[in-house]
């Protein structure tokens with residue numbers, strides 16, 4: 483049997499397209515299969531901005547963010563759109579709190595260890611420099627100047643255009659995969675539109691990961707968050723915020739962790755996006771997601787804005803949700819690995835799953851392409867190679 487493709491990429495979101503772009507550059511004959519349409523709002527996030535940040539409590543994550551920077555620079559050269567507004571990252575709050583994103587003290591240690599520049603801040607300094615108010619005196623913070631708001635729509639559109647121009651790449655949307663059959667050294671992949679033979683598979687369908695890997699008889703233990711987000715009108719047009727995250731203890735069902743963005747010209751320019759980094763109730767599976775945010779989560783966000791931010795209306799407008807699959811691994815690392823060894827030709831099946839990875843998009847594309855074509859990458863993926871622990875066989 484002859485193969486139609488060297489690699490089939492399952493998932494045509496940002497990371498799938500970035501993977502295809504790197505495969506195309508290496509002249510691999512590549513097919514991208516997307517279950518919805520390209521540039522949709524149904525993947526892991528809705529809304530068009532994401533945070534790029536370097537602070538993480540683990541040095542290997544800081545290293546990954548640093549390694550991602552040149553790949554963003556490279557992608558920026560391919561488009562006239564501005565992909566990143568470098569307003570910096572502000573992390574602040576209770577230094578003892580360990581949140582879903584980490585811990586301020588540990589992040590400072592990791593930044594120091596890797597010689598990443600940042601400034602430590604007191605509560606008073608945060609209020610004076612960054613427009614927050616009424617912060618408890620015990621709060622501390624750090625500002626890291628390389629943080630940015632990512633223009634994610636432009637990122638996806640740029641990647642899509644690069645893939646469209648590359649003769650090695652075929653793009654198919656509205657093509658959900660419903661069968662994967664190992665045949666000798668190859669795989670047969672069946673979608674609603676056809677059947678294709680490939681040597682290798684790169685699986686990157688975001689939160690829909692289990693619906694694809696189920697076809698190879700394994701799954702990942704994950705929880706799904708349908709996260710709320712909203713835009714708040716600027717009452718002071720001159721006000722500007724960095725990208726920020728506040729670490730606080732939860733109060734009952736109010737997770738009490740919030741994050742926000744600067745106002746940017748690509749995304750409701752007169753508004754600022756602020757969102758809760760918690761969900762009151764996790765959902766069972768991606769298909770249970772709704773595009774309507776939880777009103778109580780938005781109410782807690784408004785309350786926090788009223789109490790602690792300046793220059794903003796406190797009524798949410800332009801609301802959206804984003805869907806995220808989180809592994810049950812403490813700290814919710816990304817999972818990058820080959821399929822488990824009971825899958826035939828498992829070394830020819832590479833996948834990325836779970837966690838917040840938009841900020842790594844072009845770099846993760848390179849890692850996935852190298853793993854698919856070479857079976858290894860120069861970047862140390864050992865902290866992410868967690869399949870042995872977290873893949874479950876049916």
Ligand code: BEZ
Pocket residue numbers: 533534535583727741759838
């Ligand atoms: C992140 O940078 O990964 C992130 C920021 C805010 C909320 C969730 C994730």
